[in-house]
Amino acid sequence: MTSKTLNALATRTPRELRQLIRRGDYTGHTSGLGQRHLQANIVILQRSWADEFLRFCVLNPRSCPLLDVTEPGSPYFEKLGSDVDVRSDVPRYRIHRRGQPYQEVTDIGEYWEADFVAFAIGCSFSFEQALLDAGIRMRHIDMGRNVAMYRTSIDTIPAGRLAGKMVVSMRPMKAVDAVRAIEITSRFPMTHGAPVHIGDPTLIGINDLQAPDFGDPVPIAEDEIPLFWACGVTPQSVIAEASPELCITHAPGHMLVSDKLYGEL
Amino acid sequence: MTSKTLNALATRTPRELRQLIRRGDYTGHTSGLGQRHLQANIVILQRSWADEFLRFCVLNPRSCPLLDVTEPGSPYFEKLGSDVDVRSDVPRYRIHRRGQPYQEVTDIGEYWEADFVAFAIGCSFSFEQALLDAGIRMRHIDMGRNVAMYRTSIDTIPAGRLAGKMVVSMRPMKAVDAVRAIEITSRFPMTHGAPVHIGDPTLIGINDLQAPDFGDPVPIAEDEIPLFWACGVTPQSVIAEASPELCITHAPGHMLVSDKLYGEL
Structure with a gap:
């Protein structure tokens, strides 16, 4: 990725950027991209862990400020913008099995399960x-x-x-x-x-x-x-220690870019 | 002053408290009095120094947050409440001559001059x-x-x-x-x-x-x-160093109690 290309990327709206990412045309980090819109850490868990994790976020808002959570099985973050699909709109994902990183991919459509719940967590x-x-x-x-x-x-x-x-x-x-x-x-x-x-x-x-x-x-x-x-x-870190069968996150630095500004949520 | 009397004082409104003080019936410190209304440090200067001091406050708002300033010659703080008379409503004053404390009094009516300007400065x-x-x-x-x-x-x-x-x-x-x-x-x-x-x-x-x-x-x-x-x-401290002929302040801890709450100014 040349700096010229990154400069061109920096002018894209969050929606345009997500579309590039969805098509697989951009798989890099998102630092400085998205025109100052909120970016999110992503955690995806099976239903059997999701309720506990939701409670964990609510109890620990400093560590886990929850920007949005999907309906079980739905891949759409309704609060973060129109047509935000967590299966394809993150540039790079990390799949963890029993708490250990297992694989990095750029699309999780083929891994998606009907009882997945996705969490979007505020990012520094x-x-x-x-x-x-x-x-x-x-x-x-x-x-x-x-x-x-x-x-x-x-x-x-x-x-x-x-x-x-x-x-x-x-x-x-x-x-x-x-x-x-x-x-x-x-x-x-x-x-x-x-x-x-x-x-x-x-x-x-x-x-x-x-x-x-x-x-x-x-x-x-x-x-x-x-x-x-x-x-x-x-x-x-907490999820890794609890070691659920399956967990999918963003890869470090490769965030979901939302349509929202700070003040909106 | 017994603690019973202080407790009775604590229930007085700022206006009631100022009237006690004006009559000379209370000359003590004002810590904890005035039902949580803003209290003010008082500085009174002759006109020949007042314009410079006003500029000093504006330039140094952290040290000198200016709550109100009187019209030259007027003893009334219009912004701090109705009928707030700086000549009588401070429990104890300190008169400074050439930068040195000279005398403490509980009323400055007899010292008031036609070109005095009074400043009310926020207090911790x-x-x-x-x-x-x-x-x-x-x-x-x-x-x-x-x-x-x-x-x-x-x-x-x-x-x-x-x-x-x-x-x-x-x-x-x-x-x-x-x-x-x-x-x-x-x-x-x-x-x-x-x-x-x-x-x-x-x-x-x-x-x-x-x-x-x-x-x-x-x-x-x-x-x-x-x-x-x-x-x-x-x-x-700055006025003491500049050493004007005359300056009147509150005595330490003996503040002017205003009718305003934090949020109002």
Whole structure:
């Protein structure tokens, strides 16, 4: 994918982008695409797990802000736009069997089952755009890295077989930006809301900021404070631990692009 | 003043309380009084200084959130309620000559001059009430102490002869409360708004948190972050440095109680 092609992609509306993806003409990541519309983490489960997962999301809204959930068997996210088909509109899927990643595909039509329920969960790409729009820079973006993510000692609230620790993403900032980032992200509960922790990482069970459990490490300056937001990797981590027979998610960075802006949900 | 009398005072409306004060029947502090209505720091200056001070407030809204300013010569704050007379409705005044406190009085009718301008500036009593209402405790209140205040290395924006460093108040909190306190106070720009700094005090020129320049020190626990808000002592400090012939303020803790609630201004 050349940068010229990506620039051309960036001008597409969410609907146009989903149509490209549906035809298999784009299978890349969605960072910066979709003209600032909300992007979603995707989780698809069989009915036997779906009710518990729905309850898990409701009980843990910071980690799992639920943007939409389909009717059992229906592949359409009605709240996210017109004709949003979860079988084909995500650029790349990951199929997990018994909690382990098993296969990556770009369309799940042939895997779709009559009792599947699909969940769309808010994603940090959207709140990062709100921070950038306010002039707040983020080191991982400046360095072209993935955000640093960590398992913590913070318990999620269990729902049936689903339980486990919260995963957080970390962004270091100077105090003035940290205060503004808290103000800004608190306005967007659908993209994880305000930080769950600021300051000393050991208080939430993180012993080495330079050794993230997911993503890439970034340096932190003397005059910066680390801010920790609940992360959409939490549900994936909790599901992996519960080890259901089958679970389908988006592949990391390959989100569903919706027709909705922040303020709409 | 017995606690029974204070309890009786707490049930008075702001208007009733001001009438008691106007008659000289109450000359005490106003913490917790006025049924949650906005309280104000008071600064009174001669016309020759008033225009510069007005500009200073406008340029430094975090330190000097201006609730109201009188017409030159008029003692009435029209925006703060009906019949709010700055000559008699503050329980205790401090008269400063050439920047130095000179005298405390409970009525300034006999000192009033035809070119006086009075300024009402938002006060942290009101945002502390908003934090308490959200279940956030503050150590200085729990310990019955005055809040700790510090001169910083943060420059205010000068206006004419008025210039100097920002004074801040500090409240230590656990991270979860710190995030919520930032969210809550950012909604109330008229009572100093969000913190101007969080974390390492040396970054704003404070070398020893246990040695505040004003108020009382409070202990800080290992798992707490200090939050620093711009403080209404800043204008007093800046005026003292500029050393005008005459300035009248409220005595510390003895505020003007207005008829307005947070949301109204």
